[in-house]
Amino acid sequence: MTEFExxxxxxxDAKSLIKLIGDCFSEYEGVVLEPxxxxxDLHTYATSIADAGGEAFAVDMDQELVALVSYAPLxxxxxxxxxxxxxxxxxGSGMGLKLLHHVEARAKARGATEMELWSDTRFTRAHxxxxxxxxxxxxxxRDLHDISNTTEFQFIKQLGSS
Numbered sequence: 443m444t445e446f447e448x449x450x451x452x453x454x455d456a457k458s459l460i461k462l463i464g465d466c467f468s469e470y471e472g473v474v475l476e477p478x479x480x481x482x483d484l485h486t487y488a489t490s491i492a493d494a495g496g497e498a499f500a501v502d503m504d505q506e507l508v509a510l511v512s513y514a515p516l517x518x519x520x521x522x523x524x525x526x527x528x529x530x531x532x533x534g535s536g537m538g539l540k541l542l543h544h545v546e547a548r549a550k551a552r553g554a555t556e557m558e559l560w561s562d563t564r565f566t567r568a569h570x571x572x573x574x575x576x577x578x579x580x581x582x583x584r585d586l587h588d589i590s591n592t593t594e595f596q597f598i599k600q601l602g603s604s
Contacts, residue, residue: 451498453486458507511541521549523559560594
């Protein structure tokens with residue numbers, strides 16, 4: 443497999459991020475990206491995530507952005523996995539695991555002992571991945587009241603101490 447470099451996301455990546463996430467959403471019936479609404483932060487994602495105290499990382503392949511992962515602090519020692527998306531070209535390659543471990547390590551270095559994430563109830567493949575990696579699905583759900591009629595599951599992972 444080709445060795446990929448994980449790099450910081452820049453605001454100039456907006457068009458590529460919208461394409462990546464839009465392509466991922468299009469694999470699910472009724473799931474639509476809202477770049478002018480709910481997902482408007484993608485237009486200046488590096489700035490948005492930095493303003494939240496977090497970081498965002500991307501992977502490129504053949505001059506195309508093919509993966510995104512980001513995280514941000516919540517409160518205390520709890521951090522949130524904000525977004526993790528991989529092009530279908532990368533699925534099963536181990537890149538998702540590499541990206542997840544990258545942000546977990548960065549969060550732990552900042553004192554995180556717990557990571558949470560929210561995921562659309564329709565993203566069952568992602569849920570299996572999260573659960574394999576120690577994320578526990580919680581009873582709590584939330585509705586986003588968006589055009590995709592999204593309900594999300596909450597997942598939490600104990601990161602432990604460094």
